[in-house]
Amino acid sequence: MFRIFVGAGLLLSGPALAQLKPGAGMDTVEANCAACHSTDYIRMNAPFLTEQVWKAEVAKMRTAFGSPIDDAVAAEIVQYLTAQYGPKK
Amino acid sequence: MQRRAMLTGLGAVAASGAQAAQKPNWMSAALPDGTREEAMLERLPGKQPLIKLTERPPNFETPIDAFGTAITPNDRFFVRYHLADIPSMDALKNWSLTVGGDAAERQVKYTMADLKKDFAQAEIAAVCQCSGNRRGLFDPHVPGVQWGYGAMGNAVWRGVRLKDVLAKAGVKPGAIEVWFGGADGPVMPATPAFRKSLPVALAQRDDVIIATTMNGQPLPHLNGFPARLIVPGWTGTYWIKHLNSIEISTKPLPNFWTQKAYRVPAGLFPVDLPFTSQLDANTWPITEIVVNAVIAAPLDGSKATRSGFTVRGVAWDRGHGIKTVEVSFDGGKTWQPAALGKDLGKYAFREFSLASGTLPLGPCVVSARAVANNGETQAVTLVKNPAGYHHNVPQTLTVTVA
Numbered sequence: 001m002f003r004i005f006v007g008a009g010l011l012l013s014g015p016a017l018a019q020l021k022p023g024a025g026m027d028t029v030e031a032n033c034a035a036c037h038s039t040d041y042i043r044m045n046a047p048f049l050t051e052q053v054w055k056a057e058v059a060k061m062r063t064a065f066g067s068p069i070d071d072a073v074a075a076e077i078v079q080y081l082t083a084q085y086g087p088k089k
Numbered sequence: 090m091q092r093r094a095m096l097t098g099l100g101a102v103a104a105s106g107a108q109a110a111q112k113p114n115w116m117s118a119a120l121p122d123g124t125r126e127e128a129m130l131e132r133l134p135g136k137q138p139l140i141k142l143t144e145r146p147p148n149f150e151t152p153i154d155a156f157g158t159a160i161t162p163n164d165r166f167f168v169r170y171h172l173a174d175i176p177s178m179d180a181l182k183n184w185s186l187t188v189g190g191d192a193a194e195r196q197v198k199y200t201m202a203d204l205k206k207d208f209a210q211a212e213i214a215a216v217c218q219c220s221g222n223r224r225g226l227f228d229p230h231v232p233g234v235q236w237g238y239g240a241m242g243n244a245v246w247r248g249v250r251l252k253d254v255l256a257k258a259g260v261k262p263g264a265i266e267v268w269f270g271g272a273d274g275p276v277m278p279a280t281p282a283f284r285k286s287l288p289v290a291l292a293q294r295d296d297v298i299i300a301t302t303m304n305g306q307p308l309p310h311l312n313g314f315p316a317r318l319i320v321p322g323w324t325g326t327y328w329i330k331h332l333n334s335i336e337i338s339t340k341p342l343p344n345f346w347t348q349k350a351y352r353v354p355a356g357l358f359p360v361d362l363p364f365t366s367q368l369d370a371n372t373w374p375i376t377e378i379v380v381n382a383v384i385a386a387p388l389d390g391s392k393a394t395r396s397g398f399t400v401r402g403v404a405w406d407r408g409h410g411i412k413t414v415e416v417s418f419d420g421g422k423t424w425q426p427a428a429l430g431k432d433l434g435k436y437a438f439r440e441f442s443l444a445s446g447t448l449p450l451g452p453c454v455v456s457a458r459a460v461a462n463n464g465e466t467q468a469v470t471l472v473k474n475p476a477g478y479h480h481n482v483p484q485t486l487t488v489t490v491a
Contacts, residue, residue, distance in 0.1 A: 036173060036276045038144035041234075046123030048230040057232055064345050066279025085123070 025080030032069050032077065033061075046085035054081040113140050113152060115388045117237050120225040124235040135309055137164045142234055146170035147311060150239035157385035157401040159430060159438040160214075161242030163304050168311045169219050169240060169325065171283045171346075172275040175311070181272065181331060184315050186254075186299075190268065190336030194259025201315055204301065207257075208249035213296050214437035215321035216243045216405045217328055220351060220375045223480035231477040238383050238484070243405070243438035246300035246319045252293040255337060260289065263339045265366050267292040269318055272331035285327050285351075286342035287320065288364050296321050296436070299332060321436035322408035323376050324478075326351050341366040351375050353474050359465060361407070380406035380467055381481040382414055382441070382459040389486035393453070397445035398488065400427070403438035404459035412462045414441040420454035420485070427457070435462075448490045458483040 020026050020039050033039060049057065055078050061067040062074065069077070111130050118125075130138040131149070139149035149168040155161055186204070189196035199207075218241035225235035234240075255267065266286040274282050291297060300308065300319045308314040313330030320327040326346075341347070352372040360377045367374045382404035387393065404411045410432070415424035430440025441457070458467050467481045 036280065037146065040127055040141075040143045043123045043127040044121070044142055044235050045232050046121065048121055048123075049232055053232060064281070064349060065275075066277055066281075068277075068279070 021084040023080055023084050025076045026084075028073060028076045029080050032067070032073060036061075036065070036067070042081060042085055047088050049081070049085065050087060051078065051082040054078050054086065057081075111138075115153060115390065116140070117226060117389070119228065120237055121230050121235055124225055133168060133311060135164060136166075136168075136311075137162075139165065139167065140237070140239065142236070146173040146175070148234050148236075150236055151242055153238050153383065154385050154388065155239070155242075156383045156403050156438070157440075159243055159403055159433055159440045160304060161244060161438075163244070163306055163309050163312070166217075166242040166244065166303075166309065166312055167219070167240050169234075170273065170311075170330075172273060172280065174274045174276055176272045176331065178310050178314065181310075181314055184272070184331070184333060186316065186333055186335065188254060188258040188335040188337070190258075190264075190338045192261040192264035192337040192339045194261060197258050199254070201301070204249050204254075204299070204316070208253050210247060211250050211296070211298050212245060212247040213298065213319065213321055214243060214245045214433040215296075215319060216241060216378065216436060216438055217319075217325045218242075218378055218405075220324040220326050220478045221476070224477035226480055226482075227471065227473070227477045231475065233477055240325075243403070243433075244303045245305070245433075246298060246317075247302045247305075248298045248300040248316065248319070250295060251297045251299055251318070251335075252295065254299060254335070255292060258335075258337060260293070260337055261339075264289045264337045266338050266341055268334075268336040268338050268342045269327075269329040269332060270334035271313070271329045272333045281345045283329075283346055284342060284344055285329060285346060286338070286367070287323075287327060288362065288366065289337070291320070291323075291362060322378060324351075324378055326375070347374065350476070351478075352476070353478055357472060357474060358479055375476075375478050377407040378405065379479045379481045380404070380411075380459050380461040380465045382457045382467065382483065384455065384457050384484055384486060387455070387486070387488050390489075392489045392491060393445075393448070395448055395450065395490060397448045397490075399442055399444045400455060400457065401440070401442045402457055403440055404457075405436075405438050406459070406461040406465065408435050409461045409463040409465070410435040411439040412460045412464075414439075414457055414459045416441075416443045417456045417458075418445050418448065418453055421456055421483075424458070450490050453488045453490050454485060455488060456483045456485045 222240035384402040427441040427443040
């Protein structure tokens with residue numbers, strides 16, 4: 001069936017790409033999270049999610065939403081999200 | 090089936106050139122910093138600029154100034170999707186609706202022409218409000234789409250009664266729920282499709298309809314074209330867009346969206362019709378909207394002169410109708426009754442307005458609170474719940490009188 005992803009158009013254009021903060025794990029987040037949703041979901045939920053809550057969010061993506069990432073990738077993603085988008089220190 | 094994405098087309102058109110993304114002129118200071126930084130006014134196809142919270146799937150809210158009138162225009166109506174695989178308008182033109190299930194006498198299939206030819210048309214004005222409207226105002230914040238005030242709208246919906254469609258398939262005595270699915274879906278096959286259900290008694294209520302028009306026009310693409318379920322009084326999660334599958338069932342619908350998401354602590358919020366087949370010991374599904382009001386004008390942070398200003402907004406509830414709306418110009422110390430606008434029906438927005446009269450110089454703290462016809466009032470303090478649903482603490486804003 002012919003389908004399109006709403007919003008996919010923007011993701012192809014560099015300047016409008018949801019910009020994640022540079023840091024260890026950014027490529028892993030882009031490669032895995034952005035397959036299903038734009039990364040503005042991350043920025044929108046900042047900076048109030050603690051490591052524990054980011055961990056729960058990533059776990060939900062695996063258990064509820066069927067993301068195929070493994071433990072090591074999940075840990076890297078949690079580390080990046082906590083460092084870049086966790087509560088300000 | 091392996092779905093293929095075509096990476097062109099639609100897109101939140103960050104408005105071709107002239108209307109490039111711009112910041113909303115007003116957003117609540119109570120929203121998370123990340124949301125306030127990231128949210129932009131952008132145009133989706135066929136829409137006026139809305140506040141973009143997320144791009145894919147699209148979650149765009151209606152700017153607050155739209156709520157000065159009871160009918161929300163189609164091109165300002167909010168957009169909310171859980172999953173990013175949204176069929177194109179071309180694909181939806183071949184739409185059909187299948188009705189069956191283990192508690193149906195027979196399986197039937199309808200085209201749009203069948204729906205228009207074989208059924209009486211019904212119409213209702215009703216508020217479609219996301220369960221998580223105002224989640225972004227929760228203190229402390231909770232994860233999720235960080236909506237401000239605009240994940241809602243009121244429209245006149247027209248289409249066929251669900252109960253008439255169910256009757257053609259035949260409802261067996263053992264039916265307890267009716268299950269609904271739409272044409273939109275997940276990107277990955279392992280992600281649960283967004284499907285919801287209703288108690289069979291509600292599904293057979295006269296005012297639950299399958300809408301094919303909204304405010305006299307075909308449904309906008311991203312508001313569920315060509316057919317959407319309308320469940321007056323219940324939150325938007327049940328208003329399945331691109332509705333293409335109905336199953337009359339002897340069982341509760343078991344999936345992530347019914348059993349894990351969209352649930353509130355048992356008994357925390359009032360309901361007239363408990364969704365008995367989906368209750369568990371600790372949590373209930375979120376169902377009926379709570380009484381609420383929003384001020385569309387003036388905007389928070391605006392200025393006025395000593396001659397004052399007129400407060401305009403809308404109030405709504407889960408179907409008892411609005412009895413009164415009171416407005417305060419002194420931070421909640423005193424309250425005065427507002428004038429109510431035309432009654433468009435018990436599930437619709439009800440306009441209210443009140444002129445401040447002459448004001449003292451300085452900050453004027455404005456608030457509005459509604460009372461429903463059954464006596465229910467807005468929460469004085471936030472009723473906390475893990476998913477951030479049902480925020481109905483009276484809105485407060487400050488106007489500087491100078």
